[in-house]
Amino acid sequence: MNEKDLDLLKDSGNIMDDILANPFGEKGDSAMKAVSPEQESRPVKLVDVLPEENRAKAYQLAEQIDPKNHQAMIMYGTQAQGKLLSFSHAMLEHVQKKDVGEIGEIISDLMKQLNHVSPDELRAEKPSLLSRMFGKVNGTIQEVLSKYQKTGAQIDRISVKLDRSKNVLLSDIGMLEKLYETNKEYFQALNIYIAAGEIKLEELHEKTIPALKKAAAETNDQMKFQEVNDMIQFADRLDKRLHDLKLSREITIQSAPQIRLIQNTNQALVEKIQSSIVTAIPLWKNQVAIALTLIRQRHAVEAQKQVSKTTNDLLLKNAEMLKTNTIETAKENERGLVDIETLKKTQENLISTLEETLRIQEEGRTKRRMAEQDLAAMENELRIKLLEIKGN
Incomplete structure (x- = not known):
């Protein structure tokens, strides 16, 4: 989204006044906003469900609609539609530029790095005879530790990228919230235009046109009949113009959930990134550190067991030899120089x-x-x- 498009989001408090200040598109600049869900399911008369302030604006605007000003009728509400068009273009451009693929690649790279140190390598297994003979146990531990340290450094760099991506997404969420509020303003402004048009159209059908028909019938003046026809044609053009404005309002209605969908997607990505930074990565590091410590402890215990076993075997052998020697010596001591036999x-x-x-x-x-x-x-x-x- 470029700076020109972002200008649409500035001074949102003046959007409604700017749009309604020039109802017939004579000159001036404007933007648009959205409306509440209650107004979408309106009764027969839209003006009856408008807020009090907007209802008053609708009646004021209806009085400004002049059937004799054909140019004004053509331009009625076009500035709101123009702002809506710019807004839709800005939102489309933002969606097109919102490349979540990069974030997905970063998270995918993170998962690859987390799986780089296989849990099988951290499994405490008894060393084989060849491993004990050639000292492969300590070498394997050092290899795993080196791999872990290298992977840990790569994960730290990925964490920095994720943190920057998270900040960008948070900024986009704030910008999208402004887009949502702007779309809401456009929606409310279009409701006022439509309500004013419906008020004027009702007035034409119930008062103006019947009065003109009555005057023409009483005078039998052909120009009066022409005035009746002109007023009917104006009412028809006004009805068509209201239909166009209602289509534009439908765009704002559809834009609201679309903006929220983008926001929710960004929010989900932020939560995923936050979870990766503050939960998954530290948990992975802790578990690997614990596993490596347990491996060291296991090998220390195995070494101690081996020392104890060797010591016990030596003591048993010495005791057995002592027993044999003692018995043989005692026997010899008890024997005479020459046996009786x-x-x-x-x-x-x-x-x-x-x-x-x-x-x-x-x-x-x-x-x-x-x-x-x-x-x-x-x-x-x-x-x-x-x-x-x-x-x-």
């Missing part, structure tokens, strides 16, 4: 050896005695043989 076995072996020796000796003596007897027999036999040889 060993002595028994040795004695048994010794007795068995002695018995075996005695047996062998006995067998030897027996064999020697037998050998002696054999030797004696052999000697005696030899001696006998020798004697026999000598005798021969």
